[in-house]
Amino acid sequence: MSVQTGGRAARVVGFVALFALLDAGLGSVLGGLAEYADPKSSPLGALEAAKANPDMDVLVLGSSRANHHIDPDLLGARLGMAVHNAGVDGQGIVFARAVQELVWANGIRPQVFVLQLQAFDVMTFEPERALVASRFLESMPATRATLEGEGYNVKVKLTSRSFRYNSLVLQLALNRLRGQPAAAQDSYVSLDGSLGESTAGPEGVPGRWTSDAREVSPESLRVLGGFVRAAVEAGSQVFVVTGPFLRGGPVLPSESAAADAIARVTSEEGGHLITVDETTHPIFDDPALFYDPSHLNRQGAALYTGILAERIAAGLDRAPAGVEGAAAEQAGGT
Amino acid sequence: MLFHSVDFWAFFALVVTLHFLLPHAARWVLLLLASYFFYMSWNAAYLILILLSTGVDYVVGLRMAATSAQRARRRLLAVSLTANLGLLFVFKYWGFFGSNVNALAGLLGMGEVVPRLDVLLPVGISFYTFQTLSYTIDLYRGVIGPERHLGRFALYVAFFPQLVAGPIERARAFLPQIPVAKRFDYxxxxxxxxxxxxxxxxxxxxxxxxxxxxxxxxxxxxxxxxxxxxxxxxxxxxxxxxxxxxxxxxxxxxxxxxxxxxxxxxxxxxxxxxxxxxxxxxxxxxxxxxxxxxxxxxGRGDNWVIMRNLTITMFLGGLWHGASWSFVLWGLLHGVLLAASASTLAxxxxxxxxxxxxxxxxxxxxxxxxxxxxxxxxxxxxxxxxxxxxxxxxxxxxxxxxxxxxxxxxxxxxxxxxxxxxxxxxxxxxxxxxxxxxxxxxxxxxxxxxxxxxxxxxxxxxxxxxxxxxxxx
Structure with missing residues (x-):
């Protein structure tokens, strides 16, 4: 090896080594600001807020449909319990499992888990979305195993100490300047305005999710099963709830198959399934209750939370877990 | 395989390493295989279109070089244009053409006159079609000679870094680079x-x-x-x-x-x-x-001819981008703006x-x-x-x-x-x-x-x- 080649090789090694060092340093600095992440707009904020709220009796988890649909104050008042909503836009079952593991690791034992879930949540499996939880992976063995099972693509991202703060730098810096730590804030955000007035786009229309007739993901069901089983084994009650869409057409066969799979896994693992949607409650055919076809507005969320509270209260009084849903609703009516 | 994915960087690192480890004579094989693999990561079946385009233009090139008869050369150019633009038309414009003709037929009280073709748009087809066309047109014009090495010509058509979205490279700039031995240059x-x-x-x-x-x-x-x-x-x-x-x-x-x-x-x-x-x-x-x-x-001519030609060129440029009226109007608007810009510059x-x-x-x-x-x-x-x-x-x-x-x-x-x-x-x-x-x-x-x-x-x-x-x- 010539002197020049050796020098260049050393330079390349030095460049990479310094990058690793800077990555660790930046990760450490940003980690020190993590408490300033906003729980209403970032998954990291939701995680920080959840682990900082030791008083919760009920933990609500799920995607934007949990985040915007389940009003914790209203649910808490109806149940007489402290409710914490940690629903996050764009997240799913893997993230829910991550939050569950995180709160347990911090000594928080919710009596009840409410997991807002839709058919499309088990028709895809995108665990890399839960990479946002990688700051806490040491406390999340099941989530860690799920992510690491995704191959080198995810492993590379897990290796970085700074990547876990992707898209958060400005938020952390601004909130730090304002002196606004997330503390035990909730993730719940109500949506104002109804369909036709709001600026929401047509994304999330059920037909768009299911028109390609995707099949149920066994990996998603496995994570769902693990979530329910772990909670039941820990002595908690689990309510898997499905909510309404403003549907433009019939329920597709692939969607029904996914809903059946959710019901089966929930039941097998000892959880309760509650269905409160446009098929069980025709009132949710009203566009005035929706912000966009997939999200209820403030008025719709209040109505939905109220119905849900009654169903959860009934479920808590009833010792054996079982599948509830459309049949019971149709029989009982609302 | 997107350029900003971990998959691509792993693939790229492997190709670069092998490229400089292999003897020069074998490198085109590696790059060609890598390029086909890269393309097949989107839709393996559509590799056939690249192979077809490559085969047609390779043969056209050799035949064109073998004759000096202008009529025969023109006929060969027509073969290349028909084959390449034909593929482009079928896979990119058929749906647009059909829907408009059928809409027109509907207005005239006729049924569906153009059958539908449910085909996916092959990634990069507009780019590699134009690239390979530049080869046959330059050959026809006598600007370049034919590439007699099928493998090198295939690599020119399919070189993975620019296969799916350009730059639309000219044969005269790229083909001469392939035979040149490349040493690793830090x-x-x-x-x-x-x-x-x-x-x-x-x-x-x-x-x-x-x-x-x-x-x-x-x-x-x-x-x-x-x-x-x-x-x-x-x-x-x-x-x-x-x-x-x-x-x-x-x-x-x-x-x-x-x-x-x-x-x-x-x-x-x-x-x-x-x-x-x-x-x-x-x-x-x-x-x-x-x-x-x-x-x-x-052709060339007075200001009106220039403006007309700019508008036609940009109309087709708009259509190149996509088979929809939005792109057609986008192109026409650019044609008008170019014509207006040229005529008012002074x-x-x-x-x-x-x-x-x-x-x-x-x-x-x-x-x-x-x-x-x-x-x-x-x-x-x-x-x-x-x-x-x-x-x-x-x-x-x-x-x-x-x-x-x-x-x-x-x-x-x-x-x-x-x-x-x-x-x-x-x-x-x-x-x-x-x-x-x-x-x-x-x-x-x-x-x-x-x-x-x-x-x-x-x-x-x-x-x-x-x-x-x-x-x-």
């Missing part, structure tokens, strides 16, 4: 990687971030205010520039690492002083292709001179006006339907309202990358190559700049793995 590799880093920065830090805002507004056109449409249109201008020029930088940089030089595709187009200059700076490989193989073929110069406008002010005014003229055309390019275009223009005639501000602070995040882009462009305008300037700095400064870009990607990049916009063409 400086060249660094230069290529630096360009790739810059391209990646533009793609994931700026383009993909702005896309979140643009999609939110253009995805729900009736619900937004004129102020939102204005912001989203500005955002789209920079999104598409950073998306496409970012891709081009990745392609050119990747090729450079492997020892190949590809043509420049962008040169700070939003600093253009008129629309003519814009097209000398934007998608240069397409605009020069259209100039050399279409515009010049339409008069505008005269007005500025008579008014004694200082050159810096004149430049500023011209750049701002040109940017806004181009921005208007982007509305046609981005809108999801012609109906949406009219809705947007109608909104501008009403009270402008409040701009839409999303909860994700998208525009604030994007401003980080846009600020870096602005500084880079100003440096390039003043000093030429930004990388050459950086290269003259002491090591801590150089490394600091590259680390800054790398950590900007890590911390500010959008990790969505979204496609490059031009892949759809």
């Amino acid at each position: 400086d060249r590799m660094c230069s290529g990687l630096q360009l790739m880093l810059w391209g990646l920065f533009k793609k994931v830090v700026i383009a993909d971030r702005l896309a979140l805002y643009v999609d939110a507004v253009y995805g729900n056109v009736p619900q937004h205010s004129a102020a939102s449409y204005l912001l989203a249109t500005y955002a789209f201008a920079f999104q598409i520039y950073c998306d496409f020029s970012g891709y081009s930088d990745l392609a050119i940089g990747g090729a450079r690492v492997l020892g190949f030089d590809l043509m420049k595709n962008f040169s700070r187009p939003f600093l253009s002083m008129n629309v003519l200059e814009f097209w000398r700076r934007w998608h240069i490989s397409l605009s020069t292709w259209l100039r050399d193989y279409l515009y010049y073929s339409l 008069a505008r110069d005269g007005i500025y001179r008579r008014l004694g406008v200082p050159s810096w002010l004149r430049r500023t005014i011209a750049v701002v006006i040109t940017f806004h003229l181009i921005a208007i055309t982007w509305i046609f390019f981005r809108a999801e339907s012609i109906g949406d275009v009219w809705t947007i223009f109608a909104a501008f005639a009403q009270p402008w309202g409040e701009p839409f501000i999303d909860s994700g602070r998208t525009l604030l995040h994007a401003s980080w990358g846009l600020s870096v882009l602005a500084v880079a462009h100003l440096v390039q305008e003043r000093h030429g190559s930004g990388r050459a300037l950086i290269g003259k700095q002491p090591l801590p400064v150089r490394w600091g700049i590259w680390y800054f870009l790398m950590f900007s990607i890590v911390l500010f990049g959008v990790d969505s793995g979204s496609q490059f916009i031009y892949f759809q063409f």
